[in-house]
Amino acid sequence: MVTSTPATNRDVRIAILGCGHVGSALVGILTQRSDALAVQAGARLVIGGIAVSDLSRPRADDVDTALLTDDAASLVTDPSIDVVVELMGGLEPAGALIRDALAAGKPVITANKALLASPTGVELRHLADRQGVDLLYEAAVAGAIPLVRALRESLTGERIQRVMGIVNGTTNFILTQMSELGADYGAVLAEAQILGLAERDPTADVEGHDAAAKAAILAGVAFGYDVSMDEVMCEGISKIGAADVEFARRSGYVIKLLAVVERAEGDALSVRVHPALVPDDHPLAGVRDSFNAVFIEGEAAGELMLYGRGAGGLPTASAVVGDVIDATRNLLAHTSAPTPDRQPARLLDPSDLVTRYYLSVTVADQAGVLAEVAAVFGAHGVSIRSMEQVGDVGDARLLFLTHAAREGDVQATLADLAALEPVLSVSGLLRMVGEAS
């Protein structure tokens, strides 16, 4: 499409650390769209080196093997390198390499969500601020979706109330299948593993750890709070049963695993990941399969949602390319991208969260059970909005929706319920979001 000459004859030399799916896709885009990118960036983007752990592994056609090195540390500090792209993943040596690059005044682009959500990530963002050099990570949250830049630039003047997102494709695929096919968690997970949509060890996805890292990063971008993923309240989807999904469907909800960052009372920030009941007519409810979406509520902008591919080599590389161009333009203009004004976090104690709840309690079906159960709710000040009994005699499930209640009171209710003699199990606890209250 673009045929004119680059605005400058200067080359900007890029080091790429890691050459897996995303790295290979990045090399492909930089190679095949070289002329167009030069016009946008204001300089020709030249790959100065690619650091890999195994020099002997076969590489994609676009990858010039003469550029490969297994000495990432020397590549990063090579004076001919202007910009560093870190795609190797993991905490170290990625953290040390990024630190070296930033210390040398070189902009860094990374897709490493685990690192960014670690204490090292917080330290690296502060280092970048002090150095006045770009540390960009559009690809670390929600892949190709231009979320980080939207929050950092378009909405920079906005007082944001809440950001909540479907930021893990694997779990959204599983929940979509459970909802649309009425299938069981285990069966859908097995299918996702066969399709390559879930890892052999799916823990990081299904227990919400991946989403928690993204929630921590979003707290920084949208609210200027430094949060590490260990501080994020986190529940996964592995305990959700077909009965929960079916109840939600009948009641006008879908179950989604959400990363939520929101202002609570007294400007404390609630940062959490958990499955939630989302009303059918909420924009997040229609996000199916492995797509991601992030819903943003701002004081002036109102409700916004950004939707797209959250993972995959090409979509992730597309986000990296946007950041490379940004970093290059800033480098040539001797400036850097805006960063949120950082503040030490005052995180909301999870037990102080106030929301509505869905609870599922399995009881021996005998006279007087409901009265006993209801008394426990009442004792903790948890008000019941609706109750439904499903199942056969001898093994009934009581499904409750509550009015807004404190998490601590609901947890105390659960503990007391579990101790009641006719209660066989407390099998489900889901929070509700996105409703007019």
Next chain:
Amino acid sequence: MVTSTPATNRDVRIAILGCGHVGSALVGILTQRSDALAVQAGARLVIGGIAVSDLSRPRADDVDTALLTDDAASLVTDPSIDVVVELMGGLEPAGALIRDALAAGKPVITANKALLASPTGVELRHLADRQGVDLLYEAAVAGAIPLVRALRESLTGERIQRVMGIVNGTTNFILTQMSELGADYGAVLAEAQILGLAERDPTADVEGHDAAAKAAILAGVAFGYDVSMDEVMCEGISKIGAADVEFARRSGYVIKLLAVVERAEGDALSVRVHPALVPDDHPLAGVRDSFNAVFIEGEAAGELMLYGRGAGGLPTASAVVGDVIDATRNLLAHTSAPTPDRQPARLLDPSDLVTRYYLSVTVADQAGVLAEVAAVFGAHGVSIRSMEQVGDVGDARLLFLTHAAREGDVQATLADLAALEPVLSVSGLLRMVGEAS
């Protein structure tokens, strides 16, 4: 939220031209969030003057009447003014004022879609490019949705295939009500007028002119083509009947008014606005009421959608504030925002558009009619995918879905059908988008 001192003591003085809903909301945000914005912009944003046409009209509390002037031309060229925000609307004098500001090297932010989509708008964008000064217009398309910046910056390295959006809230409200309540166009329009969601003269909205201006702007931002709104193929929603909506619903579609910009064969660009059948499971299908959304298909990024409030004082002002901060940062760094590499457009001749169609033909219900009608389709090479007959004896409607066909052939089919003796009217023609083909 933000308490630290601004990064610089410099003031950046802003002239605001126009003080209606958006202008008042902008003054409110600039006044109430002054400290936070100063941190983001790198300078204190000071309102240097507000140009209005009627000095005597009452103003919102935030508006300092000492800043008001009815001499916009002098305000723009006042050497103390650094940045100009044009919110007066209309082609002139807005065009001349923006020209003067750009010529003086002052960045301009505007929400004026009609101007941007006019030949003057094209000229002003070129002038800004030559001057190396920002002309920013996030608020001109889809209000608070960070669409322009996403296309201009995040997706700048992306080869975009298609952009299609619901960019007019009034028509989306009308179509949503028609679809969900089974109501008639006229009744819903009257309700929208009572609710203030449609103008007394609704022509610009319901005939697609407002959407056409936005399509023209999107062609520039996403594809680097200069298109003015007169060049946009444009059809509105005023001829859509309850029967069309009902057929769509039964067949698994909703009707949406879409602005579409897409690459056609030979790198020609199709830029058009028309109602379209969108499959129920397409993300655009779930965009209800007066919300806007834009769906983007990129070569590497895949499918993206951005959703939010397309109009209203505060959401529009929110987008303007993002641009003001951007322009201020660029001004302080002596740089300007990236612009697409401009190319003269080769627009696709509308008759060369290839897509699928829905047609509704009302016939006298007599033997042999269907054969006659089908023969006309066949004569023009338009292949029928499905047909359904609805209605009573004597006044039957034949509803057709076609396979992919050339617009010119479909129009010729319509003309020949209208000339058939048993054909009472050809009452509906809708294009289909968003399906796997």
